Amino acid sequence: MKKIFGFILLLLVAFAAYWFLIRKGEKKPKGPKMQPVAVKQHSDAFNVAVDNLMAAYFAMKDAFVEADTDKAKAAARQFNILIDSIPLKELKKEDSLIVATAAANIADIKLNVDALLQQTDITLMRADFRTVSDMLYPSFFKTINYEGPALYLQNCPMAFDGDKDANWISNSNQVINPYLGKSHPKYKATMLNCGEVKDSIVSK
Numbered sequence: 001m002k003k004i005f006g007f008i009l010l011l012l013v014a015f016a017a018y019w020f021l022i023r024k025g026e027k028k029p030k031g032p033k034m035q036p037v038a039v040k041q042h043s044d045a046f047n048v049a050v051d052n053l054m055a056a057y058f059a060m061k062d063a064f065v066e067a068d069t070d071k072a073k074a075a076a077r078q079f080n081i082l083i084d085s086i087p088l089k090e091l092k093k094e095d096s097l098i099v100a101t102a103a104a105n106i107a108d109i110k111l112n113v114d115a116l117l118q119q120t121d122i123t124l125m126r127a128d129f130r131t132v133s134d135m136l137y138p139s140f141f142k143t144i145n146y147e148g149p150a151l152y153l154q155n156c157p158m159a160f161d162g163d164k165d166a167n168w169i170s171n172s173n174q175v176i177n178p179y180l181g182k183s184h185p186k187y188k189a190t191m192l193n194c195g196e197v198k199d200s201i202v203s204k
Contacts, residue, residue: 040147046090051148053082054171057136061168064129064178065192069122072129080113091144098143105140123160126179130159130166137169137201147203156180156195173197 040047056079063071083106091099109132116128137153152170159166159179166179180191 041145042147043087043090046087047147049082049086050144050146053079053086054148054151054169056082057132057169058171060129061170061178064122064126065176065181067122067181067183069120069125072122072125073117076113076116080110083110086144102140102143105135105143109135109140126166127160129168129178133166133168137167137199141201146201150203151201152197153199153201154195155198158191158194161186167198169201 056075059075060072060079063069063075086102086106088099088102088106091102112128112131112135116125116132119125119128137151149171152173153167154170154175155165155167156177156179157165159177168178170176175193175195175197177192177194180187180194182189182192184191
């Protein structure tokens with residue numbers, strides 16, 4: 001009888017040890033982590049105005065890919081109209097200095113778009129487009145705290161006859177080069193995808 005009792009006691013001790021030492025140590029699967037909800041600082045009207053501006057920029061970029069100077073200029077004119085529609089006064093709730101900085105950025109960008117519109121040579125137009133691109137990122141996007149869809153800063157190391165690089169902004173990570181394009185006089189379409197993604201522009 002004592003042997004049976006001892007055996008049962010041993011089983012109870014073994015079970016208790018298993019439960020507390022092994023089962024308690026097992027990690028239970030965790031549920032998916034809740035992602036933080038992005039809080040927008042700007043109104044929908046502000047962000048839509050920036051999105052519309054970038055749509056005109058992409059139309060300009062695509063026109064350079066096709067070497068279509070008429071379409072590039074039409075998009076540039078639309079770009080200059082739309083950049084004035086961004087409600088910068090909304091930024092005053094953050095800092096009045098931000099408004100002044102953004103306004104100065106816009107004035108400089110418009111001057112370069114105006115210069116592009118005066119050109120007749122596509123290489124010179126592309127050079128002005130290069131400057132506009134550099135002014136948009138990083139300065140303008142960081143000043144206004146960009147909140148739109150992801151964008152990609154891309155670079156071609158041989159944009160101007162192999163001795164000068166250039167950046168541009170794309171809404172896709174696929175590289176389609178607006179400086180060498182589809183019908184370059186020297187390279188034809190062979191350098192259409194020349195370049196790389198250098199940075200991404202995402203909402204904070």
